[in-house]
Amino acid sequence: MLSELHNSMTGRWERDGLSAQSWIVVGVASLVGAAAFLYPFLLPLVQSDASDRARAADAPLLFALVTLLSLIAIAFELDPAGDRLGGISASKLVALLGVLVAANASLRLVPAFLGASPIFALIILVGAVFGPVFGFQMGSLTMLVSAFLTGGIGPWLPFQMLGAGWVGLGAGLIPQPVDPRRRLALLAAYGAVTGFAYGAVLNLWSWPFTAPGSVEDIGLYWNPSLSASESLQHYARFYLVTSLWYDAFRALANAAIVLLIGAPILRTLDRSLAHFSWRPWSAMRSDTEFR
Numbered sequence: 001m002l003s004e005l006h007n008s009m010t011g012r013w014e015r016d017g018l019s020a021q022s023w024i025v026v027g028v029a030s031l032v033g034a035a036a037f038l039y040p041f042l043l044p045l046v047q048s049d050a051s052d053r054a055r056a057a058d059a060p061l062l063f064a065l066v067t068l069l070s071l072i073a074i075a076f077e078l079d080p081a082g083d084r085l086g087g088i089s090a091s092k093l094v095a096l097l098g099v100l101v102a103a104n105a106s107l108r109l110v111p112a113f114l115g116a117s118p119i120f121a122l123i124i125l126v127g128a129v130f131g132p133v134f135g136f137q138m139g140s141l142t143m144l145v146s147a148f149l150t151g152g153i154g155p156w157l158p159f160q161m162l163g164a165g166w167v168g169l170g171a172g173l174i175p176q177p178v179d180p181r182r183r184l185a186l187l188a189a190y191g192a193v194t195g196f197a198y199g200a201v202l203n204l205w206s207w208p209f210t211a212p213g214s215v216e217d218i219g220l221y222w223n224p225s226l227s228a229s230e231s232l233q234h235y236a237r238f239y240l241v242t243s244l245w246y247d248a249f250r251a252l253a254n255a256a257i258v259l260l261i262g263a264p265i266l267r268t269l270d271r272s273l274a275h276f277s278w279r280p281w282s283a284m285r286s287d288t289e290f291r
Contacts, residue, residue: 023133025072026132026133026136026137026165026169029136029140029162029165030136030162030165030166030169033158033159033162033165033166036158036159036162036205037162037201037204038204039208041228041231041232093134097134097137097138097141100122100126100138101138101141101142101145102145103122104119104123104138104142105145105146105149106146107119107122107146108142108149108150108152109149109150113249113253114246114249114250115246115247115248115250115253116249116250116252116253117250117253118253118257119142119146119164120164120191120194120195120198120250120254121254121257121258121261121262122138122142122265123135123138123139123142123164123167123168123171124167124168124171124187124190124191124194124254124258125171125187125258125262125265126138126168126269127139127168127169127170127171128171128172128183128187128266129266129269129270129273130172130269130273131172132169132170132172132173133169133172134168134172135165135167135168135169135171136165136166136169136172137165137168138168139161139164139165139166139167139168139169140161140164140165140168141161142164143157143161143164143165144157144161147160155205156202156205156206159204159205163201163202164198166201167198170190170194171187171190174186174187174190180263180266183266184258184262184263184266185259187258188254188255188256188258188259188262189255191251191254191257192251192252192254192255193251194251194254195247195248195250195251195252195253195254195255196244196247196248196250196251198247198250199243199246199247200239200243200247203238203239203242203243204235207221207235220234220237220238220241220242221238
């Protein structure tokens with residue numbers, strides 16, 4: 001097709017370039033993660049002490065599941081028929097992911113100011129260039145590797161992996177304008193939005209246990225007697241009071257970093273993609289197939 005010829009000449013990788021199996025694996029991980037995050041809304045009648053024990057037991061299981069599914073998604077790309085990835089061989093794809101994850105994980109060592117961290121900008125840029133599945137793997141594995149570097153291993157880690165993975169996945173789903181300035185502005189705006197969204201989602205893993213055993217309802221905390229709608233109202237107030245300004249620093253940092261260094265990084269990633277996607281003319285379809 002003409003679109004395939006254009007992609008091969010420009011180095012642009014089609015969004016569905018990864019295998020259907022990888023999409024399924026990432027979809028399963030996202031559904032499981034969504035259920036884990038929505039725990040206080042899905043199970044409003046669970047006793048607080050029982051839910052605390054269940055949550056503590058679920059964290060390592062969720063960690064193992066998310067990590068395993070991310071690795072399975074990578075394994076699906078280790079297929080001899082690597083040409084299905086828009087001409088990018090599977091070994092090059094996995095090697096590139098490893099280099100990008102290692103580089104981004106090392107940025108976790110940079111001191112962060114409140115919620116601001118440089119790691120999200122690269123997750124967003126990589127997801128925008130290589131697509132949603134690659135972006136999800138970039139985000140989740142960055143959190144995994146960086147946790148070992150910084151000693152940040154705990155029950156929060158699988159939730160951080162999912163949250164960062166969704167940031168990369170969303171970056172691969174948003175439109176990519178041809179104009180570089182519009183593309184950069186759109187990614188900066190996405191970075192600002194996800195700065196707030198990441199914090200709002202991550203709070204959910206610990207919110208039910210912020211004030212366990214509290215007998216006075218001040219409209220902020222979760223307790224098992226709340227309905228789903230009441231839980232939503234309590235959480236909205238909790239987020240506004242405790243996290244909004246903290247997450248504002250992350251949102252501003254995401255947008256600022258993307259605007260400051262996004263252009264050269266996007267050009268480098270696009271060139272890498274074009275280099276990996278290059279195929280000799282003899283390996284492409286004949287002219288008759290484009291008529």
